[in-house]
Amino acid sequence: MRDLRALLAQFVREREGNVLPLAAIGMLVAAAVVGSGIDLSRAYKVENRLQSACDAGVLAGRRTVTTNGFDAASQSAAKAFFAANFDDGRQETHSTAFTVTADEKANTVTGKATTVLDTLIMRIFGYNDFTLSVTCGSSMGVGNADIMMVLDTTGSMNSSLSYSQTRIMALRDAMKNFYDTLANATSGTNARIRYGFVPYSSSVNVGRLLYDEDPSYLVDTRAYQSRQAYFIDYTSATKSAGTPSYQNYSGAGWYLLSNTSYSNNKCGYQVPSNDAGYSDYGSPSSSTSKSGSGSSLTITKTTTQGQRKASYQCSRSSHGYSYYIWVYYDTRDKVTSDTYSNAEVVTKPTANSDFYYWEYKPVSYSTSQYKAFSPVTTYTGESGATVSSTWAGCIEERSTTASSSFSYSSSNGYSPSGALDIDIDTAPSSADSTKWAPMWPEVAYRRFNQYGYRTTATSDSGRSASSYCPAKAQLLTGMSEGTFDSYADSLSAEGSTYLDIGMIWGGRMLSPDGIFADNVNTEPSNGGEVSRHIVFMTDGVMEPNYDIQQAWGMEYWDRRVTSDGYSDDTARHTSRFLAVCNAIKDKGIRIWVVAFTSGLSDDLKTCASDNSSFTANSSAELNTAFQEIAKQVGELRIVE
Numbered sequence: 040m041r042d043l044r045a046l047l048a049q050f051v052r053e054r055e056g057n058v059l060p061l062a063a064i065g066m067l068v069a070a071a072v073v074g075s076g077i078d079l080s081r082a083y084k085v086e087n088r089l090q091s092a093c094d095a096g097v098l099a100g101r102r103t104v105t106t107n108g109f110d111a112a113s114q115s116a117a118k119a120f121f122a123a124n125f126d127d128g129r130q131e132t133h134s135t136a137f138t139v140t141a142d143e144k145a146n147t148v149t150g151k152a153t154t155v156l157d158t159l160i161m162r163i164f165g166y167n168d169f170t171l172s173v174t175c176g177s178s179m180g181v182g183n184a185d186i187m188m189v190l191d192t193t194g195s196m197n198s199s200l201s202y203s204q205t206r207i208m209a210l211r212d213a214m215k216n217f218y219d220t221l222a223n224a225t226s227g228t229n230a231r232i233r234y235g236f237v238p239y240s241s242s243v244n245v246g247r248l249l250y251d252e253d254p255s256y257l258v259d260t261r262a263y264q265s266r267q268a269y270f271i272d273y274t275s276a277t278k279s280a281g282t283p284s285y286q287n288y289s290g291a292g293w294y295l296l297s298n299t300s301y302s303n304n305k306c307g308y309q310v311p312s313n314d315a316g317y318s319d320y321g322s323p324s325s326s327t328s329k330s331g332s333g334s335s336l337t338i339t340k341t342t343t344q345g346q347r348k349a350s351y352q353c354s355r356s357s358h359g360y361s362y363y364i365w366v367y368y369d370t371r372d373k374v375t376s377d378t379y380s381n382a383e384v385v386t387k388p389t390a391n392s393d394f395y396y397w398e399y400k401p402v403s404y405s406t407s408q409y410k411a412f413s414p415v416t417t418y419t420g421e422s423g424a425t426v427s428s429t430w431a432g433c434i435e436e437r438s439t440t441a442s443s444s445f446s447y448s449s450s451n452g453y454s455p456s457g458a459l460d461i462d463i464d465t466a467p468s469s470a471d472s473t474k475w476a477p478m479w480p481e482v483a484y485r486r487f488n489q490y491g492y493r494t495t496a497t498s499d500s501g502r503s504a505s506s507y508c509p510a511k512a513q514l515l516t517g518m519s520e521g522t523f524d525s526y527a528d529s530l531s532a533e534g535s536t537y538l539d540i541g542m543i544w545g546g547r548m549l550s551p552d553g554i555f556a557d558n559v560n561t562e563p564s565n566g567g568e569v570s571r572h573i574v575f576m577t578d579g580v581m582e583p584n585y586d587i588q589q590a591w592g593m594e595y596w597d598r599r600v601t602s603d604g605y606s607d608d609t610a611r612h613t614s615r616f617l618a619v620c621n622a623i624k625d626k627g628i629r630i631w632v633v634a635f636t637s638g639l640s641d642d643l644k645t646c647a648s649d650n651s652s653f654t655a656n657s658s659a660e661l662n663t664a665f666q667e668i669a670k671q672v673g674e675l676r677i678v679e
Contacts, residue, residue, distance in 0.1 A: 078158045082169045085130050085156050093137065093152040093175035096121030100139055101148040101177040105216070105666055109141035109148060121152065132156050132171075144223050149176040183569040184221075184672050185515050185559070187235040188214070189545035191577040191635075192509045194240070196532035198578075198636075200658055206578055206636060207532045209658035213665040214527040217574075218520060220669035231563040234518050235548050236526060238509040239541030240534030241589035242478055245512045245548075246432035249475060250410060252554060256467050257410040261435075261476040264593045265402040266484045266501055268423035269384050270392040271327055271338050276379035283375045285346075291368035296351065300361040306353040310364055314348035317371060321345045327395060329384075338382040340393070344373045387418060394422040399486030399501035401596075410477050419482050428481035433508035436460040436540070436590045438472035441602055443611060445618040449625045453618065460591070461539075461615050463546040463622055464553040480506035483588040486596070493595055493604075506588040507534030514548060514558045536582040539616040540590045542646070545573045546623040571628045572672055574665075575646070578635040581616065583608050613642055620646035633664045 100109065100117030117139045127135055135154040141147065153172045196207040221232055237243055249256045301309075323344040330337045350367040384395060409415045409430050420426040439460040446454045453462055459473055467473040483504040488494040510529050518526075549571055551559045563569060585594035585605045595604035600611050624630060632647040634640070634654045644652055653664035 078161045078166075078169070081131075081159070082156055082171060085132060085154065086171045086173065088125060088130060089152050089154055089171055090173045090175065092121045092125035093150050093173050094177070095124045096137060096139060096152075097148045097150045097175050097177035100141070100150075101145075102670060104141070104145045104148070105220075105663075109145040113141075113145075113148075114139060117148065117150065121150070125152070125154075127154070130154070130156070144226060146223050146226060147176055147178040150174065183231045183563045183565065183567045185233045185235070185549065185569055185571045186672060187237065187515070187545050187549040187571075187573045189237045189239065189541045189573055189575045190214075190530065191536065191541070191579070192238040192240055192530050192532050192534075193536045193579065193582075194507075194533050195536070195578055200636075204658060205532075207530060209661050210576065210635070211527040211530060212658065213662045215524050216662055217665040217669045218518075218523045220666050221672065222520065224669075229565045230567075231517065231565065231569075233515040234513075234523065235515040236510075236513045237541055237545045237548060238512065238530055239537065239544070240509050240532075241507045241537055241540075241584070241587060242433040242435070242509070242534075243512055243540055243544045243590070244432040244509055245544055246410070246430060246434055246477060247412070248512060248514060248548075248555070249434070250412070253466075254410065255469075256474055256554070257406070258471045258474045258476045259405065259407040259410075260403055260471075261406050261479075262401045262403045263479055263482050264484060264486070264504070264588075264596045265400070265404070265482045266419060266486075267386060267398045267400060267402050268418045269386060269395045269398065270388045270423060271329075271340075271379075271395045272383045272385045272389045272392045273338075273379050274383075274389055274391045276338070276382035279378040279380070281376040281378065283373050285371050285373055287370075287372045289370050291347070291370055293365045293367045296364040296366045298363075300356075300363060301353070302360055302362065306362045306364055310351045310353050311349075313350045317346040317348045317369075317373075319344050319373070320347055325393065327393065336382055336384065338379045339376055340379065341374065341376045344375075346371050346373050388423060397499055397501070398497055399484055399499065400497040402482070404479065404482060406477055406479075409479065417482055419484075426481050428479070430477050430479070431508045432511055433478040433506075434590065435476040435478050435592055436543075436599075437467070437475050439591070439599055441598060441600055441611075443607060443614070445611075445614040447618040447622040447625070453622070458615075461543060461619050461622075463543060463550050463619065466554050478506060478508065478588060478590070480504075480508075480588060483593065485586065485593065495596060495604075504586070504588045504593055509534065512544065512548065514555060515561075535584040535587065535589065536577065536579045537590060537612060538577060538581050539612045539619065541577075542573075542575065542616055542619045542623070545575065546619055546628075549573060549623075549628055550626060552626070570672070571626075572631060572668075573623065573628060574631045574633070574668055576633045576635060577637070577643070579637050580640055581609050581613050581642075583612050617642060617645060624648060631668045633661065633668075635661055 096117040099120035100113050103113045103116045118137060121137045127133055132154040137150060137152045139148060139150040151174050156169045156171060158166050158168060198206050200206055200209055225232055323342050325340055325342045328339045347368045347370045352365055353362050354365050355362050412430050414427050414429045416425045416427050418425060437459045440455050440457045442455050445458060445461060483506055484501045485504050486494060486498045486501040488498055547553050548555055549559060585608055591599045594600055598604050601608050620630060629648045629651060630646060632643045632652045634643055636656055639652055639654045655661035655664045
């Protein structure tokens with residue numbers, strides 16, 4: 040290099056014949072300029088690529104962070120993504136290094152990447168390489184988000200995943216990790232995260248929410264598939280006493296009267312005297328028959344009273360010299376048939392009445408007290424006994440139509456228009472058809488004919504209907520970790536799978552235009568926009584049951600969904616489900632679907648928003664799916 044500078048100096052001092060030297064100098068200067076441009080351009084491109092690879096690495100690392108923190112798996116993912124985006128061979132670099140670290144809660148992942156680029160031209164001027172270095176960082180930044188968790192709590196969620204864990208237990212754990220993921224992401228920020236819940240099975244427990252919103256949203260009377268008790272009231276009847284008859288005579292044999300033993304027949308003087316005649320024992324039984332009707336009703340009441348008389352003796356036992364007192368009973372039935380003229384058949388017992396018979400049929404009940412969560416007495420117990428019941432909060436849906444197909448579009452709305460059960464926005468009017476009704480398990484009965492087959496006709500035979508009510512739904516609210524975890528732990532599993540009732544109420548409780556709009560539209564204190572999400576989890580497919588009491592009544596008898604009580608029941612509920620999914624997505628709400636231990640059906644895929652469906656076949660996969668949703672509810676951002 041010193042020789043080159045000396046030669047250049049000599050050319051400068053030379054006054055004669057210096058055209059060629061000047062040209063040579065010009066060529067060297069041009070080479071330096073062009074060469075630096077080429078090498079600097081190469082370095083600029085490599086640095087940009089290095090920065091992109093660094094960003095990709097920290098994004099991947101932050102995305103894979105779980106409740107385990109920035110563990111070996113996350114570090115490996117970060118380095119793998121960096122390596123996939125930066126290739127020494129392609130970039131003509133060497134000695135490349137990438138280091139990645141995270142803060143204490145792993146909310147922010149930072150990285151540093153370095154590499155060496157050899158020069159092509161500038162090395163003739165003494166510049167052999169460039170050392171390039173960049174830094175990068177990724178953080179989970181979360182804006183305001185409202186998250187409605189619509190959760191399958193049907194009976195199958197009690198199925199075992201392992202020796203020590205059921206599906207419902209795995210769901211509780213995944214929910215808690217979901218909360219932790221978002222809590223870590225919002226730590227130190229003013230982001231508002233609110234949670235709502237709709238556990239669903241055969242119905243949803245939204246009664247308290249409806250009553251608190253407006254008691255008039257619930258009907259004051261409702262006809263339920265039930266049973267009517269009838270009683271014979273003798274208060275105003277004229278009694279004609281019958282003459283007793285005696286029947287069913289028998290001897291009951293000798294029985295040991297007491298365990299007290301005596302020796303040498305000393306019990307003789309303590310033996311009771313034999314009964315001179317029969318006396319009553321036990322409770323009487325009765326039966327009734329009637330003739331005539333109305334005011335000329337005549338009731339014959341036959342009462343059977345057991346009677347007996349006793350004979351006693353002192354006898355030696357078969358072993359030893361002990362003696363005991365023995366008793367022998369003669370028994371008979373005293374049967375008396377009394378006739379009552381002008382007796383009445385009433386539907387409520389009086390001080391002088393007997394249960395008569397059951398009539399299984401639709402019965403209208405006042406719900407004005409029941410819907411207010413006050414205890415209500417009905418005569419639906421054994422032989423018309425009183426039963427006290429208090430509403431648990433599950434509902435029967437409002438008016439619908441037994442159509443085979445349902446749809447929703449932004450231009451035409453809901454079809455058919457009379458299906459208020461799938462309308463997630465319209466508030467009830469004064470008409471009962473627009474209102475919801477309490478689901479009332481204590482009065483729900485199925486009915487059968489004399490052959491044991493279901494019948495829609497009034498009958499005198501029936502059985503109590505099964506009813507299932509999940510945990511109470513909750514409107515959107517900010518929650519502490521302890522409160523959230525307590526809610527998760529309250530979930531239990533029972534009932535059949537009605538996907539539609541869960542999605543309907545998830546939409547109602549998250550709609551900015553519905554009956555809970557005041558809650559949904561509460562402005563965050565930070566003034567930012569709010570994203571809305573439904574996280575819909577199920578461990579099965581639509582599986583309605585037309586025999587039980589559920590959100591659409593008792594389908595075989597009410598026939599609110601089908602034309603005959605059972606045909607196409609599943610398909611018609613599925614059509615409702617898909618129509619409601621479209622209505623929800625039309626509001627800009629993102630629907631996430633997780634199929635747990637079951638395949639992701641076409642219906643679930645159709646319901647989910649784009650790129651928003653998951654399958655999970657184990658507790659670990661369910662946890663992963665919930666955390667992936669949590670990360671996408673939040674926003675991964677490059678912070679440096």
